[in-house]
Amino acid sequence: MDHNPEPRKTRIQTENEARILDAALDAFSLHGFRGATVDQIAEGAGMSKPNLLYYFRRKQDIYEALIDRLLDTWLEPLESLNENGDPIPELRMYIRRKLEMSRDFPRESRLFANEILQGAPRITRMLETRLKELVDEKSEVISGWMKAGRLNKADPRHMIFSIWSTTQHYADFDVQVRAVLGPDRGGDGRFEDAARYLETLFLDGLKPRP
Amino acid sequence: MDHNPEPRKTRIQTENEARILDAALDAFSLHGFRGATVDQIAEGAGMSKPNLLYYFRRKQDIYEALIDRLLDTWLEPLESLNENGDPIPELRMYIRRKLEMSRDFPRESRLFANEILQGAPRITRMLETRLKELVDEKSEVISGWMKAGRLNKADPRHMIFSIWSTTQHYADFDVQVRAVLGPDRGGDGRFEDAARYLETLFLDGLKPRP
DNA sequence: ATAGAGTTTTATCAAACAGTCAATTTCCGT
DNA sequence: ACGGAAATTGACTGTTTGATAAAACTCTAT
Numbered sequence: 107m108d109h110n111p112e113p114r115k116t117r118i119q120t121e122n123e124a125r126i127l128d129a130a131l132d133a134f135s136l137h138g139f140r141g142a143t144v145d146q147i148a149e150g151a152g153m154s155k156p157n158l159l160y161y162f163r164r165k166q167d168i169y170e171a172l173i174d175r176l177l178d179t180w181l182e183p184l185e186s187l188n189e190n191g192d193p194i195p196e197l198r199m200y201i202r203r204k205l206e207m208s209r210d211f212p213r214e215s216r217l218f219a220n221e222i223l224q225g226a227p228r229i230t231r232m233l234e235t236r237l238k239e240l241v242d243e244k245s246e247v248i249s250g251w252m253k254a255g256r257l258n259k260a261d262p263r264h265m266i267f268s269i270w271s272t273t274q275h276y277a278d279f280d281v282q283v284r285a286v287l288g289p290d291r292g293g294d295g296r297f298e299d300a301a302r303y304l305e306t307l308f309l310d311g312l313k314p315r316p
Numbered sequence: 317m318d319h320n321p322e323p324r325k326t327r328i329q330t331e332n333e334a335r336i337l338d339a340a341l342d343a344f345s346l347h348g349f350r351g352a353t354v355d356q357i358a359e360g361a362g363m364s365k366p367n368l369l370y371y372f373r374r375k376q377d378i379y380e381a382l383i384d385r386l387l388d389t390w391l392e393p394l395e396s397l398n399e400n401g402d403p404i405p406e407l408r409m410y411i412r413r414k415l416e417m418s419r420d421f422p423r424e425s426r427l428f429a430n431e432i433l434q435g436a437p438r439i440t441r442m443l444e445t446r447l448k449e450l451v452d453e454k455s456e457v458i459s460g461w462m463k464a465g466r467l468n469k470a471d472p473r474h475m476i477f478s479i480w481s482t483t484q485h486y487a488d489f490d491v492q493v494r495a496v497l498g499p500d501r502g503g504d505g506r507f508e509d510a511a512r513y514l515e516t517l518f519l520d521g522l523k524p525r526p
Numbered sequence: 527a528t529a530g531a532g533t534t535t536t537a538t539c540a541a542a543c544a545g546t547c548a549a550t551t552t553c554c555g556t
Numbered sequence: 557a558c559g560g561a562a563a564t565t566g567a568c569t570g571t572t573t574g575a576t577a578a579a580a581c582t583c584t585a586t
Contacts, residue, residue: 138347138351140350141351237492257524258520258522260517261513264509265522267486268482268517272477275477278429282443285440285444285447286447303471306469306521307470307475307517307521308521311468311517311522312470312475313404
């Protein structure tokens with residue numbers, strides 16, 4: 107007996123929803139929720155506004171679908187921080203993966219940045235539950251490494267913040283980074299420079315040792 | 317002969333412009349340029365919309381006045397990095413002052429973050445000239461310190477980025493920081509924790525030394 | 527090939543928006 | 557106290573915005 111079955115999606119539905127979400131990511135990541143318009147998204151997706159609203163009845167529905175879809179991807183690098191690994195390689199890997207995400211998914215990074223910047227009205231609960239629990243758990247891991255003398259002692263939560271901020275900076279403040287570095291260091295060279303610098307910073311710091 | 321003299325401002329004019337800019341800072345820092353509305357700003361400033369537009373004829377004029385007014389304050393800490401000082405105290409001071417600015421002027425930080433995040437359409441020129449020149453100049457200073465062995469060798473421009481991102485994070489991502497830290501570490505305790513952590517990170521890094 | 531579900535468009539709406547204008551009220555130096 | 561400048565307001569305009577309704581069209585399983 108299949109009562110109330112999951113409505114299975116048609117080919118057109120799948121395609122159009124994907125095109126809408128892609129266009130919406132462009133718009134929302136650049137202008138935030140309020141600044142982006144449905145017309146804009148519809149044009150980006152190559153369809154009329156009423157047709158777009160046939161797939162997502164309200165503007166907010168598109169936005170929420172986007173956020174839901176991106177959350178797992180976004181938190182995955184931290185989730186895979188392995189308690190049983192060596193702290194230094196684990197850390198190095200985490201930083202590199204976050205930096206790669208800034209390079210490969212800058213729109214996603216800006217979407218979250220916009221949401222937080224604007225007070226996170228739509229994801230406060232998530233921040234206080236899922237995100238907090240994940241950070242609490244991984245802070246314990248890091249704290250354990252520190253107590254065992256395998257990492258310098260420092261506040262693990264602020265340490266996570268510093269990894270987030272330094273890596274996401276290259277996506278969120280891309281325009282500024284480009285302007286300051288000038289046209290010379292574009293492309294992959296820039297990414298490698300950033301990776302090398304962050305490794306030095308996080309492992310060795312800036313104070314010379316005798 | 318005083319031809320075309322500067323129109324001197326009345327008391328009311330001075331007061332109202334200040335109230336408008338303050339309300340505008342609230343609105344723009346929270347919603348960005350497109351997301352903020354003139355009605356909203358007028359209400360925040362406690363006056364009618366036509367009256368507000370009597371002082372600033374266009375929405376964009378308010379925004380530009382705000383940015384102009386804030387730029388000097390914002391760049392001052394980097395500008396006062398002193399070539400002839402000791403690198404470590406200079407660095408420590410710069411980080412602390414940037415962190416204090418995030419604590420004392422979070423709205424200003426968010427305003428800039430919003431502008432950059434949305435592609436910096438109104439300040440691209442400034443980024444490519446004034447900001448780039450300042451960073452170039454101070455990068456030379458830092459580079460000199462490194463060549464003299466007074467700082468670890470690392471890319472000075474990325475070093476500046478990392479100081480900006482880690483300190484501004486506490487203003488721009490305040491909601492997230494609060495959610496993750498929980499209600500316990502509120503107020504000044506949080507600030508001191510961050511200051512202590514960043515000092516450890518930037519000076520010593522996280523890898524333990526024998 | 528065709529019926530019915532699925533898709534798209536035209537036309538339209540009310541609310542929100544930035545900005546204008548003329549008329550009124552308040553301020554302030556004399 | 558008064559006259560002109562400065563300040564304030566209500567009423568309004570044209571546009572953009574999110575959203576709806578109904579009609580027309582297209583796809584697909586049988």
